[in-house]
Amino acid sequence: MSSTLLNQVAFYLLSAIAILGALGVVFLKSPVRAALALVANFFTLGLIYFMLGNQMIGISQIMVYAGAIMVLFLFVIMILKDQTPEEDKSLFQDRRFIFGLLSAIVICGLIWALVINPTMQSFGGEMDRSYGSPQAIGRSFFTTYVWPFEIISILLLVGIVGSIMLAKRKF
Amino acid sequence: MNTFLNLPLAGAVYEDIPLGHFLTLSLAMFALGSIGVLIRKNPVIVFMCIELMLNAVNLSFLAFAAYPNSHVQANNAFESAMAGQAMVIVVMAIAAAEVAVGLGIIMAIFRYRNNVDVDDMNTMRG
Amino acid sequence: MVAEWFFQLNENNPLLLGLIRVIFVVGAVLALVPPLIWWERRLLSWMQDRIGPNRSGTITFPDNFPLKGLAGKKVRTFGLIQPLLDGVKLFFKEDITPSDVDRKLYFIAPAIALFPAFALGATLPWGPSTGLYGILTPIADVEIGVLYVLAISSLGAYGLVLAGYASNNKYSLMGGLRASAQLISYELAMAMSVAAIVMAVGSMKLTNVVAIQEGPLWGAVPWAQNWFILTPFGFISAVIFLIALVAETNRAPFDLPEAENELIAGYHTEYSSMKFAVFFMGEYAAMFVFSGVFATLFLGGYNILPVNWMALHDATGAGIFKFLSNANYWLAPLVFLGKCFGGITFFIWLRATLPRLRYDQLMNLGWKSLLPLSVANFIVVGLWVIGTELYGVAGGWAAAIGAMVIGYIIYLNILTVSKKGAPATTKRTVTMVNPEAGRRSVAMVDPSTPKSP
Structure with missing residues (x-):
């Protein structure tokens, strides 16, 4: 093959x-x-x-x-x-469904025609193929992207504290 | 040595499959996710559809990272590939934090009201 | 002969060779599950002063048997074919599907439970990476081997959760919930303990992990191998990893998802016949493969003893060491299997020794003990790596030991600050109010010798 x-x-x-x-x-x-x-x-x-x-x-x-x-x-x-809500039996007759489908089709068609269709042929060239290795990612996260890295770690910390607070809170 | 990984499966797709096919897959997933957000009532499933949309965006980032533009110098192509992957990792971390907080909020709403239908949550309506 | 054929296959048709490697690993796991079940039953009954299955498989040869030596004799196999007979029994039992179950999920759950146990073995090297074993093992020597192990083992929760959900039984559901909570909690400690090892190695390839462990012990003793369980931080990592391992495989004392005196049988209460057998097989296969992961990460992989035979040979010139080095090469798969077997024996020993944890004890152990300890260990390894880079081997050890001492002092301070953590036997000063005197009196109370009030 x-x-x-x-x-x-x-x-x-x-x-x-x-x-x-x-x-x-x-x-x-x-x-x-x-x-x-x-x-x-x-x-x-x-x-x-x-x-x-x-x-x-x-x-x-x-x-x-x-x-x-x-x-x-x-x-x-x-x-x-x-306790989860029952979904409507007649999902496909729902007005929301039809509007959602129409808008999705229109937006998808536009994006496909304007953005994706031109990219079908034009990309593709030689480059160093080792970019996906853990070493390359680690190096870039401790040099170029060190600030994004610190910011997402603070974000995760805030997420942990926030979820613990939500779980501990008495209503 | 082990030659299994030298099979063309890893990394050489850019010669065989056009970039547009990856982007089309990404677009389809994003569209399905947005439809789900619009039509579903269960907040957990709405959440899952948001995750689907985030993943569609991740896929397009990685596809652009793996397909270097021939106009860009080889050195810059590597840097732009790293930029795409860094963005994906940021998105993953944000999604993880979002899920922890979001599911916490859903559980809190459930404890408060014993009902989690998104259509019934209208106390903030002006 | 055979080696030549494999080398040619490696050149001509690597895909077929990949398939052969998969068949080797999956076949080995599948073939070893029945003996493991026999071993668990026999060893457990020996530890509990019972007899265990010892009857099946005893063959009595007739008196007119053509071989004179065997005629009229009994050949005992000590119940070795008992698991086979159990399998036949399970296969022919009625396959009951309870009413009102979610049928598709109920059918697919055992298959999902079995998948991670077999997929986990894909990156484990069960032989050296040179010569014939180099092309036969591991199935895929990926850059991300350690992460692959963690990722696939985290998929193990789905089978249990789905089985619990689909069974339409509240005990099953509680078993599934417990399984998912337990797996999420202990994955963190497991990942952090492995992260320390990854940092010490500097690579996530499992073949590199084994190669580093073949280096000189502590960076200083050339004739001994640097198995991570022999280093201080590696030992702490190994203990954390082992505890998390028992929790991940749902074995005693962490078998809360299937605690029989609380939840009947947990998530597989409603499963019978072959579907139950598949769960059973998945559990044993997971034990086996996880033991292999432990051996690879901490016990030097496929090496017999932590000794560099070739270094000894170069130092002394004795031929015996060269022979032992060759034996170490050719016996590698058997040694690896032996280490897996030893790990399972340890699992059985734990099951016979320790009582089951309470749920709050389980969560406290995972979140309050193992996770902080593994993070502290991670920091120590980081300092060790920095010290080694800057000041050589001695500097690395000084940094690591200093960090450990500082960490221990901080830990003791935390103990004295938090009241709950204070040891129960220390003397405490208790201020009491004497209502008759109308003033405060201070008394020393020794809680180790309680007095009646």
């Missing part, structure tokens, strides 16, 4: 799974199933990042999104098991 065919088969298979997962998040009624569809989506996105050569980001994607954030979502869904 030639490498081009291998790449293409892998990419279109993974993107099909990712799109199915995204559809599942939006249209499945049970929150647990929606969360599982999102896990599938995040996992395949991690694999697509591997294809793009971003090893470090891909494994962080699987660890952070699929491994931590979605487990937290499932935890909350289970605690709220019987």
